[in-house]
Amino acid sequence: MTPLLILRPQTEEEYHTFFRGYQNDPSLDFHPFVYSREMVSRSYHYNYDGIQQGYAHYGVFLDGAVIGCFQLKRMNPETGRCEFGIILQNASVRGHGYGTEAVRLGLEEARTRFGMRTVIGDTMSLNLSMWSVFEKLGFRLIERVPNAFQTPSGPADRLVFEKNM
Numbered sequence: 001m002t003p004l005l006i007l008r009p010q011t012e013e014e015y016h017t018f019f020r021g022y023q024n025d026p027s028l029d030f031h032p033f034v035y036s037r038e039m040v041s042r043s044y045h046y047n048y049d050g051i052q053q054g055y056a057h058y059g060v061f062l063d064g065a066v067i068g069c070f071q072l073k074r075m076n077p078e079t080g081r082c083e084f085g086i087i088l089q090n091a092s093v094r095g096h097g098y099g100t101e102a103v104r105l106g107l108e109e110a111r112t113r114f115g116m117r118t119v120i121g122d123t124m125s126l127n128l129s130m131w132s133v134f135e136k137l138g139f140r141l142i143e144r145v146p147n148a149f150q151t152p153s154g155p156a157d158r159l160v161f162e163k164n165m
Contacts, residue, residue, distance in 0.1 A: 010059035023090040080117035125157040134161040
């Protein structure tokens with residue numbers, strides 16, 4: 001049976017569940033994530049209580065368990081443009097195509113629910129997994145900012161991708 005992956009808003013407890021198990025990729029980030037109930041609650045309310053106009057937040061759920069967070073950002077109904085962000089919980093759910101499917105679902109949400117026609121995403125040049133997601137989904141590289149990030153492996157470029165839908 002194929003696993004069922006969906007995007008939907010998270011409850012506060014689901015948000016906490018995600019971040020209790022979150023581990024950033026140590027090859028991309030010097031600082032390991034440290035869970036704080038207070039910090040995660042503040043983040044949840046900031047994201048989900050309607051404070052940010054032009055943003056939409058979703059959990060990425062695999063067979064009912066939260067494995068990621070997906071966000072549409074800076075949605076501009078006049079230009080039909082927005083950005084997106086995604087994080088997956090830890091190494092156990094990375095590398096299985098879940099991120100690609102979550103972004104695909106998020107693009108569909110941006111188009112059908114919010115009327116977005118162009119979506120922008122960015123990553124660092126060392127994040128080959130995200131670069132692969134962009135390639136699989138038909139994004140094109142529109143900008144490279146040299147040495148924009150300092151990582152454990154040294155400096156990395158910022159890569160900006162765009163997809164017209």
